[in-house]
Amino acid sequence: MIYGTCTFVYCLYKMSPPPSLQLPLIISLVSYASIFSIIYINIRNPIFFQISYGILVVITTLQPMRFLYQLVQLKDKDAWATIRLFIAGILCYGIGLMFWSIDNAICSQLDIWRRSMNHWTSFIYQLHAW
Numbered sequence: 001m002i003y004g005t006c007t008f009v010y011c012l013y014k015m016s017p018p019p020s021l022q023l024p025l026i027i028s029l030v031s032y033a034s035i036f037s038i039i040y041i042n043i044r045n046p047i048f049f050q051i052s053y054g055i056l057v058v059i060t061t062l063q064p065m066r067f068l069y070q071l072v073q074l075k076d077k078d079a080w081a082t083i084r085l086f087i088a089g090i091l092c093y094g095i096g097l098m099f100w101s102i103d104n105a106i107c108s109q110l111d112i113w114r115r116s117m118n119h120w121t122s123f124i125y126q127l128h129a130w
Helices: 001-013 017-042 044-074 079-105 105-117 118-123
Strands: none
Touching: 001 017, 017 044, 044 079, 044 105, 079 105
16 A cells, blocks of 8 residues: 555656656655655554555645645636546545554454355455545
8 A cells, every 4th residue: 555655656747747757756755655664563553554654645636736726726627527527536535544444453353244244244444445
């Protein structure tokens, strides 16, 4: 998740940065992913993972917001439809985060329920997959 999101951050910022920021952006993202990996391998704390991932999610949310602001400033006729779609995506992402957090908090109880259910319905209780 961290490496994929770092790649996504790079793609987002590659759309409109000055050429002088390309190398620092690459170095920053590779450093972030490398430092994360080294620390996480040693401490394996899920809270550290969630915070590290959350930082990247905030970055990937702010950059599209800047693009949307530019669309509004340009009086693009589809700007508000794009903004509504962006908000719907943020809400879906937030709901997924909520399910993921619930799954992390009560994973052992959900695992017991999954084992007692029919095999074909057990996926419903794997909230991290939603």
